[in-house]
Amino acid sequence: MPERAAKFTVNAPPHELWKFLRDLEALCACIPGVERIRLVDPRTAELTVKEKIGVVPLIVNLTARIDSEDPPRRLHATASAEHLTMAIDVTLEASGSATELHSLFNVKGEGPLKPVVDRLFERRATERTAQFAGALERRFGARASEPPPRENWLARLWRCVQRFFSAPSPPSS
Amino acid sequence: MTYDFVVIGAGHNGLACAAYLAKTGAKVLVVERAARVGGACHTEEATLPGFKHNLCSVVHTHIPLSPVYRDLELERHGVKYVYPDYLRGTIFPDHKSIVMYRETERMAAELSRYSARDAKTFRQLVADYGEFIDSTYLPLMYSPPLPPSLQAAELEKSEEGRALMQWQASTPVQLLNELFESEEVKVHFLSRMTVLGFAPDEFGQGWICLFRILQAEAPICVGGSQQLAHGLRSVFEKQGGVVRTGVEVKRILVRSNRAGGVELAEGTRVGATKAVVTNVEPKKSFLRLVGQEHLPASFVTRVKNYHSHGRSLFVLHLALSEPPQYRAAAQNAPVNVAFSQEMFGGSVEDQVRAYQEIAIGRAPRNEMLQITLPTLFDRSQAPAGKHTAVVWQYAPYALLEGWGKAREEYAQHLLGLWRSYAPNMTRDKVLAMKIQDPTDTERLNDNLVNGVDVVGDMTPDQMGYFRPFAGWSSYRTPVEGLYMCGGYCHPGGGVHAGAGHNAATVIVEDFKLKRWWD
Numbered sequence: 001m002p003e004r005a006a007k008f009t010v011n012a013p014p015h016e017l018w019k020f021l022r023d024l025e026a027l028c029a030c031i032p033g034v035e036r037i038r039l040v041d042p043r044t045a046e047l048t049v050k051e052k053i054g055v056v057p058l059i060v061n062l063t064a065r066i067d068s069e070d071p072p073r074r075l076h077a078t079a080s081a082e083h084l085t086m087a088i089d090v091t092l093e094a095s096g097s098a099t100e101l102h103s104l105f106n107v108k109g110e111g112p113l114k115p116v117v118d119r120l121f122e123r124r125a126t127e128r129t130a131q132f133a134g135a136l137e138r139r140f141g142a143r144a145s146e147p148p149p150r151e152n153w154l155a156r157l158w159r160c161v162q163r164f165f166s167a168p169s170p171p172s173s
Numbered sequence: 174m175t176y177d178f179v180v181i182g183a184g185h186n187g188l189a190c191a192a193y194l195a196k197t198g199a200k201v202l203v204v205e206r207a208a209r210v211g212g213a214c215h216t217e218e219a220t221l222p223g224f225k226h227n228l229c230s231v232v233h234t235h236i237p238l239s240p241v242y243r244d245l246e247l248e249r250h251g252v253k254y255v256y257p258d259y260l261r262g263t264i265f266p267d268h269k270s271i272v273m274y275r276e277t278e279r280m281a282a283e284l285s286r287y288s289a290r291d292a293k294t295f296r297q298l299v300a301d302y303g304e305f306i307d308s309t310y311l312p313l314m315y316s317p318p319l320p321p322s323l324q325a326a327e328l329e330k331s332e333e334g335r336a337l338m339q340w341q342a343s344t345p346v347q348l349l350n351e352l353f354e355s356e357e358v359k360v361h362f363l364s365r366m367t368v369l370g371f372a373p374d375e376f377g378q379g380w381i382c383l384f385r386i387l388q389a390e391a392p393i394c395v396g397g398s399q400q401l402a403h404g405l406r407s408v409f410e411k412q413g414g415v416v417r418t419g420v421e422v423k424r425i426l427v428r429s430n431r432a433g434g435v436e437l438a439e440g441t442r443v444g445a446t447k448a449v450v451t452n453v454e455p456k457k458s459f460l461r462l463v464g465q466e467h468l469p470a471s472f473v474t475r476v477k478n479y480h481s482h483g484r485s486l487f488v489l490h491l492a493l494s495e496p497p498q499y500r501a502a503a504q505n506a507p508v509n510v511a512f513s514q515e516m517f518g519g520s521v522e523d524q525v526r527a528y529q530e531i532a533i534g535r536a537p538r539n540e541m542l543q544i545t546l547p548t549l550f551d552r553s554q555a556p557a558g559k560h561t562a563v564v565w566q567y568a569p570y571a572l573l574e575g576w577g578k579a580r581e582e583y584a585q586h587l588l589g590l591w592r593s594y595a596p597n598m599t600r601d602k603v604l605a606m607k608i609q610d611p612t613d614t615e616r617l618n619d620n621l622v623n624g625v626d627v628v629g630d631m632t633p634d635q636m637g638y639f640r641p642f643a644g645w646s647s648y649r650t651p652v653e654g655l656y657m658c659g660g661y662c663h664p665g666g667g668v669h670a671g672a673g674h675n676a677a678t679v680i681v682e683d684f685k686l687k688r689w690w691d
Contacts, residue, residue, distance in 0.1 A: 053308050055301035057331045112319050113327075115312030123308060 002118050003106040004125040008133045011141040014092045014099045018072030020139070021090065024064075030135035032128050047079075053120065060084070083113040101136075103129075175444035176202040176415075178680075179435050181422050181462070182452030182659065184212025184620065188405035188416075189241050189673030190450055190658040190680075195412035196245075197686040202443060203414065204435065206421040209399075210406050212452075213618055213626070214668060216397030216554075219490050220605035223556040226490040227398045228609065228617055229626060231545050231563055232512070235669035236401065237392050240315050244674075244690040245408045252404035254392035255550045261389060262501070262511035263361040264594055266519045270501040270508045271361045273389050277303075288355035298352070299387060301333075306387050314671045317679065318637040318646050318663040341380035345371065346521055348379040352386075356520055362386050363524055364517045367567070368543055369667070370483050370627050373525050377633030391512035395551050401668065425449050425458075425655065427467040432655035435462075445654070447684050450676060452659040454620045454628055455479045455641050463652060472651050475642035479635070479661070484531045485611035485624030487568035489584055492604040493560040496546055497595035510549055516540040516594055527567055534573040536583055540590045541567035559604070564591065568611055570623040576610040584608045620659065627666025628659055637663055648676040649683075656680055 010017050021027055024045045028037045036048040043066040051058045064079040072092055079086040087106040092099050105125065109117030180191045183205035195201045209215070213229035220226060236242050237254045260273040271287070274280040277299045285292035313319065328334030340348055345366045349359040363373055365385035371378050394400045406416055421438040434444040451458040459468060459476045468476075502509040517524050518539055527537040548560040555561050566587050572579055584606065592598045609617075611624030620628050629635055638646050641661045648656050658676035660666035681688050 054303060054305040055333045056305045056328070056337060057333065058327065059330045112317065112323055115316045116309050119308050119312045123304075 002121045002125070003104060004121075004129060005102070005104045006129045006133070007103075008101045008136060009095060010099045010101050010136055011097075012099060013097060014072040014094050017092055017099045017101065017140070021075060022069075022071075030132060030139065032131040032135075051120065051124065058120070062086075083111055084109050084117045105129075174202075174441070175434070175446060176200045177445070177447045178202070178450060179204065179443055179445040179448075180450045180452065180658070181425075181435065181458075182212065182620070183207075183210035183402070183406070183416060183418065184452050184618075184659065185214050185402055185405060185668055185670055186658050186660060186673035186676075187212075187450070187452035188402060188409055189245070189670040190452070190677045191414055191673075192245050192405055192409040192412065193674065193677030193690070194450075194680065194686075195409050195414040196689055197681060199447070199686065201409070201414045203409070203416045204420045204422055204437070204443070205416065205418045208419050210416060210418060211399050211402030212620065214394075214398040214400075214402040215617065216399035219607045220492040220561075224492040224559065224561050224605070225397045225554040226561055226607065227547065227563060228488075228490070229614065229621070230398045230668045231393075231547065232391050233394055233398070233401060233668045234390055234392065235311065235314065235667075235671070236394075238311065238390075239669060239671070239674070240690070241670040241674050245405065247401070247404045247408065250404040250407040250411075251396075252401050253395040255395055257391055257393070257510070257512040257550050259507040259511040260391050261365075262499075262505075262508035262514045263357075263364055264499060264501045264508060264514055264516050265357060265360070266516075268500040268504075268594070269357065270499075270505045271357060272505060272507045272511055273361070275390075284355075284358055287357045288353070291353045291355050291358045294352055295386075298383070302337075302383060303387055306384055310384055310388070314664040314669065315674055317648070317675055318640070321638055337380070340383060342377055343379040344374050344376050345378050345382040346373050346525065348382050349521065359521050360517060360519065360524070363521055364515050364543075365389060367484075367517070367524050367528070367541075368515065368565075370625065370631055372483065372528050372632075373521070374528070375632060393512075393547050393550050396553050397547070397551075398668065405670075422453075422462060424464065425451070425462045425652075427463060427652055427655075430467070430651075431653045432463075448654040448656055448680060450656045450658050450680070452620075452673075454622055454659060455657075455661050456622070457619070458657070459650075463655070467652060469651050472642070472645070475645070479629055479641055480632075481622040481625040481629050483625050483627075483630040483632070484528060484567045485570045485614065486626060487536065487566045487580075487583060487587070487611060488609040488614070489562075489564035489587065490607040490609065491562040491564065492555070492606075493546075493562055493598075494602050494604055495597065496549060496560050497544070497562075497591070498597045499595045501594070512550070513543050513545045514594070515544075516542045516590070531567060531569040534569050534571050536568045536572055536579070537566070538586070540587075540594075542587065542591060544591065564588075570611040570615070570625070576612055580608050580610045583610075620661075625666075628661045629666070631665050636665060640665060648672075648679045 028034045033049045038046045047062045049060045060081045062079045062081045066077045069075045075090045077088045085108045089104040091102040107121045177199040178201045180187045180203045183203050191201050191203045215228040262272045264270045281292040281296050328338050422435045423438045424436050426434045432449040465473050527541045543565040546562045548555045614624040640663045662672040664671040
C-alpha cells in the first residue's frame with residue numbers, strides 16, 4: 001500500500017491553520033488537481049480530481065469524509081472513489097508562532113485499476129505534496145520543508161504504539 | 174504422490190507461477206515433457222562447441238523491470254542482464270539507416286535527419302504519452318486484463334482519452350500515416366510492430382503501435398535465454414518445489430467438474446489437492462488433456478477457434494568468425510553495434526506485402542530480416558573473438574511447396590540478401606549454420622503452434638480481455654481447480670512471465686494463501 005509522509009512549517013498558529021483545514025472548500029482549492037467540490041455536510045465533501053498522465057487525464061470522483069478530529073491538533077479523514085481509498089492523517093504542532101503540519105497519506109488502489117492507481121500515486125505523490133506546500137506558503141507565508149524519509153516498519157510500529165497510548169479525543173460534532 | 178499444486182509445463186511462465194506458489198509454503202510439483210526446463214528460453218550449442226544459440230527467445234524486454242524479477246530475487250539466482258548502448262538499427266536498401274536511442278533528444282535528432290516535422294512529432298508523443306505508457310502498460314501487464322468497458326469508461330471521460338481510443342481502433346499503418354511524413358521513419362516504427370508478429374494492417378493495433386514507438390528496451394540475459402529458466406528453477410527448488418523433466422502428462426484428472434491431479438504417460442497418477450495449473454497451449458490442454466466431455470460446449474468452441482495463423486519465423490543460427498560490418502555504418506557507425514539490425518525494405522508497403530505473401534503460403538523473396546549478435550554484448554555466448562548470430566526472416570508455416578526442399582535454398586538466399594548489406598559476411602566467415610524453419614520451431618516447442626512464437630496470434634480478438642477467450646481471461650477455467658498460466662493468457666506471448674505471475678496471484682486469492690509479495 002503506497003504511503004507518503006510530509007512535514008511543513010506553516011506561518012500561522014495552530015488554531016488559524018485548523019480553521020483553514022476545516023473549511024473544506026478553502027482547503028480543496030489548495031489541493032492540486034481538484035476541479036470541483038460540493039459540500040455534502042460539514043464533515044463530508046464530494047470532489048472531482050483530475051490527474052493528468054501525460055496528455056491523458058484520469059478523472060476521479062472522490063467522497064472525502066472527516067472520520068475523527070481533535071481540534072486543533074489532529075484530524076483523520078478518508079477519501080474513497082471507485083478505484084481507490086485514501087486514508088489521511090494530519091497532525092498540527094505549535095512551533096513558536098508557527099505550526100508544524102505533519103501529514104500521512106495512505107493510498108490503496110482497488111479493483112482492476114489497482115496497479116495503475118498505486119503506480120501513479122508512487123510517481124506523483126511527492127510532486128503533488130510539494131505543490132500543496134507551495135499553495136500553503138502562498139496563503140500563509142509558510143516555509144515548506146523536505147518530506148521526511150519514508151519510515152521503516154519499526155518506526156511505523158513505534159508511532160502506532162505512541163498513538164495507542166495517547167489520550168483519544170472524541171470527534172466533535 | 175500428492176501435492177497441493179501440479180504445474181504442467183516448465184516454460185518460464187510455469188516456473189514463475191510455481192515459484193510464487195511454492196513461496197507461500199505450498200507443496201508444488203512441476204512436470205515437463207522435455208528433458209530440459211525453459212520452453213522458449215532455450216539456449217544450446219546448436220552449431221559448434223562453445224557457440225551458444227538462443228533457439229527461440231533472444232531478448233527479455235520486460236523481465237528486469239518486472240515484479241517477477243524483484244519478487245523472486247532472480248539476480249541472486251544468477252539471472253543477470255546486459256543492455257546494449259544502441260537499441261535497434263533499421264537499415265534501408267539504399268544503406269541509409271535509423272538507430273533507435275533511449276534518450277528522447279538523441280532519438281529526435283536521429284529522426285530529424287529524415288524529417289524535422291517527424292522529430293518534433295516524436296518529442297510531442299513522448300511528452301504526451303510517455304508517462305501514460307510508463308504508468309499503465311507495465312502495471313497492466315502484471316495484473317489480470319481490464320474489462321473493455323472499464324478501459325473505455327476511463328478513456329471516454331476526456332477528449333484526449335477519446336482520441337487515444339480512436340488510435341487504438343486503427344491499424345498501425347493508419348496511425349503511422351497520421352503521425353509521420355517520412356517513409357523511412359514509418360518503416361522504422363512499423364518494424365517495431367511486425368517484428369513481434371503484429372500485422373501492419375490489422376485494425377485494433379494502434380495502441381500497441383504507440384507503445385512500440387515509445388518503448389524499445391533490449392535486455393540480454395547473460396549466458397543466454399536459458400539462464401532465466403535456470404534462475405526460476407533455482408528459486409522454486411530452494412522453496413522445496415519439485416521439478417520432474419522427461420515426464421509427459423497424459424491427462425488431467427477431472428471428477429465432478431473438479432481437477433484432482435494428473436495421469437502421467439507412464440501410468441502414474443499424481444494428486445493435486447488444491448489445483449492443476451497448465452502452461453500448455455489451449456487446444457492440447459483442453460481438447461487432449463482435459464477432454465471435451467468435461468467442458469461446456471461453448472468453451473470447447475472457443476478453444477477450437479483459438480488461432481495461430483500469423484507469420485512465423487525462418488531462423489538461421491550462425492557461428493561467425495567476425496561480426497558483420499554494415500555498409501550503412503559508414504554514415505551511421507552505431508548501426509554495427511545496435512542490439513539488432515532490421516532490414517524491412519524501403520517502404521511501408523513492403524512490410525504489408527510481405528504479410529500478404531505469407532498469408533497465402535509464400536516465403537517473401539525480399540528481405541524481412543532481423544539480425545542479432547548477442548555476443549556483441551555478452552562474450553560468454555561464444556569462444557573468444559568469435560560470435561553467434563540469429564537471423565530472423567518473416568515466413569509462412571505452411572509453405573506452398575513445403576520446407577523440406579526449399580529450406581536450404583532459402584537459407585542461402587537470405588545469406589545473400591544479408592551480404593548485400595554487410596559485404597564481409599562471406600561464406601568463409603560463417604563457421605557453421607543451423608537452419609530452423611517454422612516447422613522446426615514447432616517441433617522444438619509445440620506450444621508454438623504453426624511456428625507462431627507468441628503462443629497464438631496476438632490479434633485484437635485474442636488479446637487482453639479476450640486472451641485466450643472472452644470471459645476466461647482470469648486464468649481460471651470452467652473446471653474447478655484448473656488454471657491457465659501460459660503465453661496464451663494475458664499479457665500474451667514473449668518472455669516476461671506476466672501470465673505466470675498473474676495466474677499465481679489469482680490462485681493465491683482463490684485458495685486464501687498468504688500473498689507474500691507486494
